[in-house]
Amino acid sequence: MATVTLTVNGKKVSGEVEDRTLLVQFLRENLNLTGTHVGCDTSQCGACVVHMDGKAIKSCTTLAVQAAGSAITTIEGLADGTQLHPVQAAFREHHGLQCGFCTPGMIMTAVDMINRHKANGSKLDEKTIRAELEGNICRCTGYHNIVRAIEAANAAMA
């Protein structure tokens, strides 16, 4: 057992976990932050994507103890009170979801993607968005409206 202390959505949290506990289990079961989903559990689907120190990672492929001391942002940490994050607002506006299971991971990936391309000054066009969604699987939408939502959010965040 280990005591892990980390910052989650701006708040310092601690928990007792086995060393083998995955970060996603810690978030969901210790902190009740169930917005982060477990889809495939084999690192492929991206439903579990969160940000660790500002970078998108797969929380089903990271141990909670590996994340100790880091700053984690989950889907619950994006909105500012009742004000949706621009990417969340764009997913709603452009109907970037159907069943919604993949959506938290899609949105966390999209926020990372937009921030990264802004930081290095590279253009985030449709082809790039589709390539960057390599690690996020949606079984409902065919991705069309997800891509539109990310394009719109990217423009809104300019």
Next chain:
Amino acid sequence: MYEVNYHRATSVEEAAALFAKAGDAKFVAGGQTLIPTMKQHLAAPSDLVDLRHITALKGITVSGGQVTIGAGTTHAEVAGSAQLRSACAAICDLAGHIGDPAVRHMGTLGGSIANNDPAADYPAAMVALNAAIRTNKRTLAAEDFFTGLFETALEADEIIVSVSFQAPAKCAYAKFPNPASRYAMAGVFVARGTDGSVRVGVTGAGSSGVFRHSGMERALAANWSTGALDNVSVDENMMLSDIHGDAAYRANLVKVMAKRAVAAAG
């Protein structure tokens, strides 16, 4: 996942000491292969020694064409390094196509080559660039480092510190990703040195893992063009054969990827 004891090291020396004290330990860097492998019960180390917080293993330096990349440098950092891109863009492009963005934020060069997956991309680059692989014990030539499928010359308690190579005059990497897994079914890294020598590293296809193709190297050293590869044969008997592609298919794919790489290198 079976139970495991986690240890975090902040220096290479501390990591080696933690490893020596533990039972059946493994080093973990980004964990993008090891954690899924442990979840599937295909690996069950008693202890994990985390190398991700060792500053000395991170970073990229380029000096007079000599490139050094710390073993703990992530794929995203390799892909995004402007100074590395100006010296050897092919390795940035290679890193930028490993896995997906989230995997690239965690996965490291050292972790990839230590695992030596026969379908991994980096081994082809290391062999073609004639990289020197420095560990906490010695320095190995890439060709001596990779010894077979998932096998390397590393001892259990040996830690990769960095890889170094001389930036070639021209180089490029072309891979044919499996449409489902996106791992290379054949990936070919071609490099033409400033002295005109040519090295060709092939991943994904060989039944013994990454290899150099001397026939292609000779043909390209004599005539650096895609046409020079027309009459070079790739031995089917050396190829992997599985449900994704038989040996003849892979042998052909190696040649096609080599041509694409030469064309891309210009």
